[in-house]
């Protein structure tokens with residue numbers, strides 16, 4: 001029989017020892033696929049197949065992508081999730097779910113349901129007529145069914161359980177919806193809106209968990225007050241970051257981090273991590289030369305002041321020469337080099353538990 005002391009020791013071991021905790025058990029083992037939900041930071045081309053003006057399927061988008069193809073990614077090359085996929089020994093780019101040329105065998109190793117312009121708040125998605133979070137989750141259910149038909153139930157369940165679920169969303173709720181439209185401003189203070197948004201994020205994670213997901217990342221948002229488009233419309237301090245919106249972003253990130261940690265303890269057998277996208281970009285903007293950047297205030301595309309989306313397509317000759325010296329490719333979206341650095345930082349920190 002165990003003595004009281006033995007029991008106490010066993011109890012401590014089970015509860016405290018990180019290698020034996022249920023979270024760590026879920027995290028151990030190879031990631032089978034990377035399954036992505038979110039906005040333009042992780043949309044690998046879904047918007048190409050819907051009716052919206054929020055598209056990146058024409059030059060100069062994709063000019064540094066393999067073959068120089070404008071896939072619909074809102075950058076000059078690959079996105080953070082593409083680099084992460086590669087680091088997990090999976091394909092070097094994550095396909096878009098709506099791309100009809102993708103087979104289920106390809107999608108079984110990674111898929112993005114993300115949609116540029118979308119947000120946690122449905123109203124945000126409605127502004128650009130893009131894919132709601134709810135619809136992204138519906139696509140995930142459909143995906144799981146297709147996987148089951150193609151691979152059999154037990155293989156499909158294993159892929160679902162061993163996949164990394166990557167959420168990157170919220171940038172447009174704050175940087176577009178709350179910033180541009182009067183409605184949410186009149187209804188909610190920033191802390192109230194942040195609470196509403198992170199509740200929606202939490203509900204989405206619970207749904208993924210119900211469907212079998214066990215390794216989940218919630219990604220924070222960028223310093224949205226520093227994107228070139230925001231600087232351009234900063235009437236009080238022209239050309240400067242809008243600090244009010246950076247503070248808002250920090251508030252959202254802090255609350256999202258709390259949500260991740262709450263879900264991590266609540267969802268038995270799951271590992272839920274928070275990954276930061278703010279600090280590194282913010283440090284680069286404050287100290288570009290240290291990181292080998294030259295331009296942090298303008299997008300590479302066009303004049304760099306307002307050009308984004310279709311406006312980028314109009315002024316191709318004005319596109320910058322060396323994208324790696326720029327933080328932003330257009331007036332709102334980071335360059336491939338930024339995404340690569342963010343991926344590297346995440347793999348060194350929050351994602352290390354899954355490697």
Ligand SMILES: *[C@@H]1O[C@H](CO)[C@@H](O)[C@H](O)[C@H]1NC(C)=O
Nearest residue numbers: 341342343344345346347348
């Ligand atoms: C991640 O770690 C590697 C190896 O230690 C290092 O070279 C790299 O700079 C780190 N990345 C970041 C963004 O800190």
